[in-house]
Amino acid sequence: MAQPVKRKAAKKQSKAPFSKGKGLLVILLIVLMGLFWIGSISLWKTYPIQGERQLISVNNGETYTRFIDSLAKENKVKLPIVLKIYQKFMIHDSLKAGVYEVRRGMSVRQVLNMMSNAENAQMNRILVIEGTTFKQLIERLQQDPLVDKTVVNLPTSEMVQALGIPYAHLEGLFAPNTYFYNKGESDKKILLDLYHHQMENLDAAWAARAPNLPYKNKYEALTMASIIEKETSLDKELPQVAGVFVRRLQQGMRLQTDPTVIYGMGERYQGKLTKDDLRTPTAYNTYTMAGLPPTPIALAGKKAIQAALHPDQSNNIYFVATGNGGHTFTANLEDHNRAVQQYLAVLRAKKSGATP
Incomplete structure (x- = not known):
């Protein structure tokens, strides 16, 4: 009578490892499905744009954190914390200023990766803030990797001569605004554009003073x-x-x-x-x-x-x-x-x- 009892116990013991492994597999599948769902509504989600192409402007000094938060505020992305974690561990770089072209069908992950390399920018965004000085403007152009430096590193007297501006002192002669230029545009072209804009503003206001x-x-x-x-x-x-x-x-x-x-x-x-x-x-x-x-x-x-x-x-x-x-x-x-x-x-x- 003892032998049938032992064989029955042996059968029960052989099922235990199989049940435990099956449970782990189910948990693993649930975790994978959860990660896939999280990725599908965040990183792999299609970046929402109007039309087939859309330009996105990134300011100088803007961070990934601020950019992602703004997207979340506009309900363009979900789970911004996932995007921030991805950026920290997978991109390992800063957000680069410029104007980027987003095409229909691109994922949020692709857009984030694209903006880590200034070479991907379609245009360069030049932001000149009211109240900044000419010296600060020159420093901004000197530090911009997308600007071709032809005059900004010259002494002021030589810069005045190169620009052909009829003033010995250049302070105040350039119009604050947001400008867009092709990558590789020369600093001389940018400065002359800003100068002519300022003179137009001044001439119009002076005529109606x-x-x-x-x-x-x-x-x-x-x-x-x-x-x-x-x-x-x-x-x-x-x-x-x-x-x-x-x-x-x-x-x-x-x-x-x-x-x-x-x-x-x-x-x-x-x-x-x-x-x-x-x-x-x-x-x-x-x-x-x-x-x-x-x-x-x-x-x-x-x-x-x-x-x-x-x-x-x-x-x-x-x-x-x-x-x-x-x-x-x-x-x-x-x-x-x-x-x-x-x-x-x-x-x-x-x-x-x-x-x-």
Whole structure:
């Protein structure tokens, strides 16, 4: 009677390894199916475009993380974390600025891979931001691998001669905007395009300028526009800032604007102005000199140029930051001093952690 019992037990033991292996296989299939599903809705998903081809512009300095987040926000991709993991471990490179052509049927993975190599760009995107200096523009072109360098590495005097621009000082003469050029376009062509755009903006605004402005010529208007550009980032404040500076010139007051002092200091400026800096004369220190500085101090945008030639008609001759964005404009010293105290109170409140 013992033998049948032993044979029965042996049968049961022989089934156990088979059942365990089958379970592992099922788990593995589930995992593979899950990974395939995740990939199908993220990496291998067709990149959504309108039409057969679409251009995508990538800004200089933009990161994969920011690019993927923007795609997710626009509901163009799902599971952005998967895309970020793929980029980190499989692409091993940074997002390259340029204009890329995405064709219908390309997957998200293909698009991400394409943007890691600037050679894949169809066009080069040149972004010139309002308020940047000519020096910063030149550095941007020098560092751009898609620009053919023919003049940007020359000394300024030779660059002026090579460009054929009738000004000895090149600051402010180039229009901020977003431009698209073919890969390998020369820096000379780019700079001349920006110069002609700026002159067109200035000529049009000068022809339609308001009466009785304190400028001898349109170059002085451009100089004023560059100061206005550096004083506020709010479009609605541009005519107000222009009005303050125009009235100061008309009344024989000094402009007393910090951006001109900073520009005149050049490399000596380390991020903070002191009282000594304001008292130290330079060709651009509008605390120690009367009138406008000799040249623009930055690249002024079209709106700042318009403001310089169409200032507001208030009586304000002072303005100070609010500490919470924007400025307070006032017409007399008493109100201005009060606004200054309010600004200092906001700064103290922020420093102490209290609500201003």
